[in-house]
Amino acid sequence: MQHTTTQPRRAPGGERPPAHRNTPAPAPQPAATGAPAPGEEPSAHGHPVHRHAFHQFLYVPLGHITVTAEGRDHRLSPSVALWVPAGLPHSARFDPDSLVLSEDFEPAAHPLPYRGATAVDVDESLRRMLLARMRAPEPGDGGDALFAALTATRERCLALPRPTSEPARTVAEELRKRPDHPYTAVQWAERMFTSATSLRRAFRTDTGLAFSEWRTRLRLNHSLDLLSEGRPIGAVAARVGFASTNGYILAFRRHFGCTPGAYARESGGAAR
Secondary structure, three states, X not given: OEXXXXXXXXXXXXXXXXOXXXXXXXXXXXXXXXOOOOOOOOEOOEEEEEOOOOEEEEEEEEOOEEXXXXXEEEEEEOOEEEEEOOOOOEEEEEOOXXXXXXXXXXXXXXXXXXXXXXXXXXXXXXXXXXXXXXXXXXXXXXXXXXXXXXXXXXXXXXXXXXXXOXXXXXXXXXXXXXOOOOOXXXXXXXXXXXXXXXXXXXXXXXXXXXXXXXXXXXXXXXXXXXXXXXXXXXXXXXXXXXXXXXXXXXXXXXXXXXOHHHHHHHOOOOOO
16 A cells, blocks of 8 residues: 655744645654654554644545544545545545545645535546646645645535446446436446446445435536526426435435525525
8 A cells, every 4th residue: 555645844943834745655644743642653554533733635546545534434536535624633544555645734824615524526637636746756836726726626515436447437427417317226237238236336336335325416416506507496306317306405405404495595596
């Protein structure tokens, strides 16, 4: 297992500026101030509960890790990263052969818009930027531009890991193009010339989510922009594939903690 962390450089006098560099490390580092307490040292399999004096952006370009914070597990993958605010207790479990990249930011210079551990989707452009920084021997000052890019994702957009194995990857791509597609797992499996059990297992293994939960999250994410445009809630529900408006409202509340109407009002829409 290989881990790469990006640590702020120390300026004269011990102050840490908002600059970053990539340095190989055996595992993600403990808190920036002081030595780790007994029993808090990282190992090849994970990191016990600890906290940092800086904001940490964790990305896993290879393999998976699971970060636990505030009683919730966050499964990170090449398509899902995680913001861990300064001072937040968290632990981590590493899958074999995982690769971890950490970008760290001083809270005073970079106020984080997230109060808790927040999973974010990593699109292709963001992935390329992070990999380029990891490959560069001295990437230099990441600073404000890097922080802005890493916090540009919508806070309430649900993390949605992308399947990497066939046929789950093909099914996921089709659903991203048309989230309202009515096929069940059994019907998708028949179309892909595989079994429903194998398809469901692939989604669970690659994303940590059941097929039905993955599809629900996809549909909810697609609905956010429609709500912000002021579309009627019933029309939004049908557009993204929910069988009923009530089912959409219940799923939305369960995942986002508010109703679609409340979200629309907060985002400037006027959903009805």
